Amino acid sequence: MEKNTVLMEKCKKIALVAHDNKKKDLLNWVKKNNEILKKHKFYATGTTGSIIQKNTDLEIIVLKSGPLGGDQQIGAKIVENDIDCLLFFWDPLESQPHDPDVKALLRIAALYNIPVATNQATADFIITSQFMADEYERNMNTFEVYYNRRIEI
Numbered sequence: 001m002e003k004n005t006v007l008m009e010k011c012k013k014i015a016l017v018a019h020d021n022k023k024k025d026l027l028n029w030v031k032k033n034n035e036i037l038k039k040h041k042f043y044a045t046g047t048t049g050s051i052i053q054k055n056t057d058l059e060i061i062v063l064k065s066g067p068l069g070g071d072q073q074i075g076a077k078i079v080e081n082d083i084d085c086l087l088f089f090w091d092p093l094e095s096q097p098h099d100p101d102v103k104a105l106l107r108i109a110a111l112y113n114i115p116v117a118t119n120q121a122t123a124d125f126i127i128t129s130q131f132m133a134d135e136y137e138r139n140m141n142t143f144e145v146y147y148n149r150r151i152e153i
């Protein structure tokens, strides 16, 4: 299958998202890594973004709240290559009214091959990766098999 790549620049476009019970964890993680994070650009869902904006000096493009379409906005930006990395501290112990949107966001992130952290340990690994500080050529599937599938009409 043919592949192409997307160039992720040194300054990464990072999406920050956390469910309510995980917002404090994400905020603490952002504060702890503030010096490294300052070199990057940020998008966030509504409530997560407001909390991080209020409590840090990071500039964040704040989208709609997750249950009001914010997860879908982040997903659309991944499809448009406007987001390089997703830090999504989701809550495995509480069901969400917008579970289909959460699933869709994680699916799109996997499909477009962007790095995703779903908890603090993975976020630690991502932020300390050499690829975070350098350019990175991300493999992109051309979806050839999908486009060339036979549809009987």
Ligand SMILES: O=C(CO)COP(=O)(O)O
Pocket (backbone or CB within 6 Å): 017, 018, 019, 020, 044, 045, 046, 047, 048, 049, 064, 065, 066, 067, 070, 071, 096, 102
């Ligand atoms: O619900 C979310 C992710 O699924 C996050 O949305 P908020 O940041 O608006 O709480």
